[in-house]
Amino acid sequence: MAAEGLKALWRDGRTALGAWLFLREPLIAEAASKAGYDYVCIDMQHGLQDYADAVAMLQAVATGPATPMVRVPANEPGIIGRVLDAGALAVVVPLVNSAEEAAAAVAASRYPPAGTRSMGPVGASTRHGADYFGRADELVACIPMIETRQAVERADEILAVPGLDAVYVGPADLSISYGLPPRNDNPGDPFDPALAVVLDACRRHGVVPGVHADPSLAGKRSASGFRMISVGYDLGNVMGGLRRDLASSREAIEGGEAP
Amino acid sequence: MAAEGLKALWRDGRTALGAWLFLREPLIAEAASKAGYDYVCIDMQHGLQDYADAVAMLQAVATGPATPMVRVPANEPGIIGRVLDAGALAVVVPLVNSAEEAAAAVAASRYPPAGTRSMGPVGASTRHGADYFGRADELVACIPMIETRQAVERADEILAVPGLDAVYVGPADLSISYGLPPRNDNPGDPFDPALAVVLDACRRHGVVPGVHADPSLAGKRSASGFRMISVGYDLGNVMGGLRRDLASSREAIEGGEAP
């Protein structure tokens, strides 16, 4: 891991670009970490990965400089503690719809007195140093997701919860909560104003705004102020690539002259 | 699996396009099988897959119409028998450099009296029918690789071995055995003449010529007579895609105007 990582990058006012992984392949996590992504997120909510995969992939990310991140399947302290113990330095918590839920995510991510995380960083202290316990709360980023209309409406109180490093907008879930199709972008009303509400609340509370995106949206999201932008995906690339390879090959053959 | 599969397709004089998988992800195998590839090959030689992965991925291929294929790590009867028992309907055998080695590959792929395969198709009879034993030698394609200068020089005797359905040219290994860089194509002498030798021997012996390729080579290889052409890869698509996604996103952001 880079000496500094995601939180240092944010302190410097820079924008983090991330790879988001749905597949259970540590070699992809290693490649993503070495490719220059600022963070690599293992998606235990919608990806195929279970805990053993997350453990392996967190180790794989550690072969390169990216910050190891996990999206947990639910806002539940057991799994948050376990992925942190396994060496995640950032945890994305889905479906945080209230200040109370945001506070629960923070509590699960911090040792006492800031939170209620239990002591036993088996993998984390092997990876991040024997002094991990003393530095953990500083090292670990807690990142609730804002991905429902309800959460947008309560953005101000959610963002006011102490201990949040960033929030992460899930545009597909946000869209369907507004009755829009599940896309990374739904330009216009009510999607754009919802993003603006989150960005504005982040600015006021000193929290980094993040968003699930794709390369075509990177410039736009960055320009509007997001500083944690996921743009690289394993699944889409492999599935899309396999379809394109076949289509272009068929075309080349059928267009081609017979032997 | 399509009622007919790879061997029927070849009997009809058609050309098979394949996906070649290096990663241990059954969901990719399922997607490839459903995407329209004629065969999906699990590469136990250079891929990350071990036997348990092959078992899982062969099952995954069976959710779609593609013919399930395995490249075994070596020309060894134990592993050939095991992947066939697990339901592979085509086996690619690396580094076959003589008629004797080709005959060994055939023997491992066929039940007596045609070969010496041992009885016990635990997965294959679940998948391909309770009558699998009687149809196995007809169902299963045995495909040795021609991938060294030595094999090219002995192409005629190798191709004369009874029981071969196809041979598969490995262009990277073939290239390095001629002192060329390890590429899918090395236009000119001695690479092209070597391919011509294989194609010619295939024609004379009634064996299907196959080749490891990529979409940019599909038309050329098809035009020269190859009828088993691998063009889709999981690894390259995901690794290349992750790099491209990052590069284009960085460019969009750095090119972009500040908020």
Place this chain on the structure above:
Amino acid sequence: MAAEGLKALWRDGRTALGAWLFLREPLIAEAASKAGYDYVCIDMQHGLQDYADAVAMLQAVATGPATPMVRVPANEPGIIGRVLDAGALAVVVPLVNSAEEAAAAVAASRYPPAGTRSMGPVGASTRHGADYFGRADELVACIPMIETRQAVERADEILAVPGLDAVYVGPADLSISYGLPPRNDNPGDPFDPALAVVLDACRRHGVVPGVHADPSLAGKRSASGFRMISVGYDLGNVMGGLRRDLASSREAIEGGEAP
């Protein structure tokens, strides 16, 4: 998966027979799916399967026509979402004892506005089509379990919750909640009246009644009105079979006359 599946079968007024799997073996799931069972249930509550096994077994079920079903270990939205994302088309939710708990099970199984399921059907859209999102709420069956005295007493309010496709009676748990031994059947009072309460409430609310059973009970349960009846088990067959094989062999040997 059959073009129609479990919900279509119920719409036609037919009775579904199911296989219920406790072991972590995808080949058994494949065999069960091909054997003619209408559904194959992967039991993550009492079976040995964890999430990775469920992912593999759901894929295995997809090699045949049965509807893929999972019993989740608890009424928790994270795991319900994850098995649906992995391609389950029916989810059995244990220990639902109130309308509120039934509503929670429904909410976790449906996308907004019907529920709160989060978007990201990685496996489901590979398997069930790129248009999965739009059809998901129609495709997916949500099936709470009625398996306590408390649930029976509240059957009417539980069954009134919108969005239930079926309920599933767990007779062993139901029995012990009444102080009876943990059996699939405990003829007489209070077990039979409890079943009757559930059947009656199902009839009034248009919900399919289901029950854990065995072949000896199939006729009886069907005759009383159940239309989702689990009758095939991997574990019992293998454990019982191994004991019988040994006993009959010992007897044959000790009886000992030559044939």
Place this chain on the structure above:
Amino acid sequence: MAAEGLKALWRDGRTALGAWLFLREPLIAEAASKAGYDYVCIDMQHGLQDYADAVAMLQAVATGPATPMVRVPANEPGIIGRVLDAGALAVVVPLVNSAEEAAAAVAASRYPPAGTRSMGPVGASTRHGADYFGRADELVACIPMIETRQAVERADEILAVPGLDAVYVGPADLSISYGLPPRNDNPGDPFDPALAVVLDACRRHGVVPGVHADPSLAGKRSASGFRMISVGYDLGNVMGGLRRDLASSREAIEGGEAP
């Protein structure tokens, strides 16, 4: 498993010594069980083990006489039921801070009428006998953890909950909840009085006091009254041993005379 196990040992007034495992290696669990430990605990909270590992390691413990124990990741009935179904005979439940939470742990560990555990002991009845159901509540030890200042303050009401066999003090978490460094021992105030409160409440309520320790603390903890003392760890031994082996070898070589 020894005919009697942990609960019999406690009935005889003896002290149980345990091995506590963080690594996912069933061979270590087997060795620990055979080495003479009274219990072997698989730590699903802070260890690397997930459910599949716990299943394998519980089986491994059963090759020897130790009582198989699991620390679950959270006080959640689903996972408590699953580890018991897999054959655990003792369950350690972390972060129990109130009588209500202790009662929830008990309920999840006991069949009705004592609790709400669901019927389906797939592994447990294979291992512990076909009559497992009738003996389960007697066989299984439910062991909440006392590891926060809050829990100490409520020790009396927690210990008064019916159905507790033992409580287990987590000294590292207890320490940090008092603002002390996360150690197994923090002699003096407020750590020692906290232990005394727990010991005293155990005595009054007839509950066995347990504590996470190490060999250097075994005598001290035993003398003060603890009767369940964990002293053997896989992780520390292997990590410390690898460091020592290298250091002493380097020293021997550098101290050594040249050849």
Place this chain on the structure above:
Amino acid sequence: MAAEGLKALWRDGRTALGAWLFLREPLIAEAASKAGYDYVCIDMQHGLQDYADAVAMLQAVATGPATPMVRVPANEPGIIGRVLDAGALAVVVPLVNSAEEAAAAVAASRYPPAGTRSMGPVGASTRHGADYFGRADELVACIPMIETRQAVERADEILAVPGLDAVYVGPADLSISYGLPPRNDNPGDPFDPALAVVLDACRRHGVVPGVHADPSLAGKRSASGFRMISVGYDLGNVMGGLRRDLASSREAIEGGEAP
């Protein structure tokens, strides 16, 4: 493991009955070991098990008294050594067709000077005692398979190889090598005389004759002199049971009289 095991049983002139496992489920191996089978064989040739499964299942067998046996995928010293290191006490070696191949199987199974097995019994010494090395050659049974016409014709020279404990007839492979259908029994000529040749050679050379069978053949095979008879199978019981359960349930429902 029983204090004595398979070899002691043979020394006493008794007949061993075995379970033969094709599935990767340690719980089945445990159940078989406890059910009273004299040996439990993990079939790495035709079963789904790979090495990791064999390691887990050998441990599972050790929870009961049966002798742990493995059929290796090929007569190759690497895998023979590895399954013995993992704790197998008997190794079945397929397709032994000559005295030379039998001697190779023996060499791979014995430490010098009797053979060439390499030292490093990581699992075996944990399980069978710190003194394993000195007792290994006595503990381990080496069991080549006689399963081709060629092997029958050379039975006398194969059986004369020093160090064989038993031979194991594979009737399905033997049948197909004679042009018969792949069955456990093919009464009459040439199958019966082939069995007689093996039995006779065993008698003369003091080697235990074994055979793959099923409960219907147990009496017959025992009466003719076989003393190692496999009769219990996981796969057939579960697959057949699932089909029977469905068929009888459908019949009961369609037959349809109310209870």
Place this chain on the structure above:
Amino acid sequence: MAAEGLKALWRDGRTALGAWLFLREPLIAEAASKAGYDYVCIDMQHGLQDYADAVAMLQAVATGPATPMVRVPANEPGIIGRVLDAGALAVVVPLVNSAEEAAAAVAASRYPPAGTRSMGPVGASTRHGADYFGRADELVACIPMIETRQAVERADEILAVPGLDAVYVGPADLSISYGLPPRNDNPGDPFDPALAVVLDACRRHGVVPGVHADPSLAGKRSASGFRMISVGYDLGNVMGGLRRDLASSREAIEGGEAP
């Protein structure tokens, strides 16, 4: 991996100390790599690791500076190629007893024209750079084992084979081939003269002499000229530690004075 690694260290005339791992735990591999060992060897011959474990552990070693090494289970080109493809930079080949066998080990480890390794370094090029192919023969160390009397007698011709980087003495196997007990040291004749033969042949042929040892032997082996010395073991540390922890705790408790 350190910029230079094992071969650079040897070029500088230094002595490499190694960790030797029998357990399947990537976290141990990571810790060993970070602890300062010059190489970390994954033992696929006598350890519990299979190929999937080796893939994971090679990745784990890459989180630190140690050179990743694998002992393959046999001198077979398929497995040698696969561990190199997975990123091993050194391969230890057991039981090399002749120049011909040594040449086979070299051929499997080198690309043409130096050998016959097949092209496809899926993991290695992700980890060691896109230019891996051109540097592979320089990066990879091929290390046959000298571990029988026969090999010692042929040491001169074995060591004369071009392409060997080091040889590795297996003292336990060497001992038993001389009729001595299987120990890391057997001072006196014939063990010491055998080591001297190997050391002398290494000196004359410019090959690095290596040996399996332990911390108590490090000084002695280094003084006699060995420059690759394995001294750290996972298994012994954890097994021995668990026994010591229990013994000292029992003693402390039974000795029993209060603190």
